[in-house]
Amino acid sequence: MAVDLPITGFSGIGALPVLGINTQRSEGGLVITSRRADPYWSGRLTSGPLSSSGDNERASLIAWLYNTVELNLRVDWVHPRHRMPRYYTAGTWPMVGNASLVDVPDLRTIVLSGLTNGLVLQRGDRLSIMQGDIIIHRWISADLVVSSTISQSIALTPRLPIGVLAPAAAVVLEDPKMRFMIVPESWRDSAGESYGPSPIAFEIQEALR
Incomplete structure (x- = not known):
């Protein structure tokens, strides 16, 4: 609980x-x-x-x-200072809802669908991956501008835990929990x-x- x-x-x-x-x-x-x-x-x-x-x-x-x-x-x-990616404010945040985890090609990369095209993410922004009763909190490790709404790779740091995640998780960029x-x-x-x-x-x- x-x-x-x-x-x-x-x-x-x-x-x-x-x-x-x-x-x-x-x-x-x-x-x-x-x-x-x-x-x-x-x-x-x-x-x-x-x-x-x-x-x-x-x-x-x-x-x-x-x-x-x-x-x-x-x-x-x-974290009160990391409620959304740093490029945005509450008034300019363009997404509604969360992204979805499509693939985990390695422990430092995730592939997402459902991101807004053109979304600006910066190294040091935070996200959380929520799957069932599991929450994993991570930094984004490289700047990127989202170019695909169905298959966008994002680099993370530190690496993910071994054998914990599978596709079909929610990925939260607004108010990412730890x-x-x-x-x-x-x-x-x-x-x-x-x-x-x-x-x-x-x-x-x-x-x-």
Whole structure:
């Protein structure tokens, strides 16, 4: 079961992909890399200043964090600065609905149908791939102008997880969600360290389902 974050304002967002790559250097200077995991997003979210009086925002968020972790719930979240490709605003966004996944020729490329012809996508724009109860959040890794509404290739980074996706998924460019778990007991409540409203920070880690 996925839930929404009870806060919308943040003083810090530090979620970035962890590539899952180990490196070692031999005595001769050879660098050897090996993969220990598929890439996943991880980092820290920090709320805006929360009050301990009035509606008691602080107590509400802390209770929500404990409950979400205890019940092993997932959180669906949209980064407030990446709600659509950067070339567009809410008023100029030309698409209605989502694109469809047609093919996954390799772990760094997807082929879509249903994109608007002439749509401008830039390296660093975000999308999410939604298939059943799976959500995968990725960056677009190369600039492109959509030239086909039925078979458009898009390069992604970091690479997709192995053996997870198949065609017939929805690909979301407007409000692309990330699904994550909250790392247990990772939050820090600074209320005892200062007077007045102050933030709460907590660690997150992507969970595909």
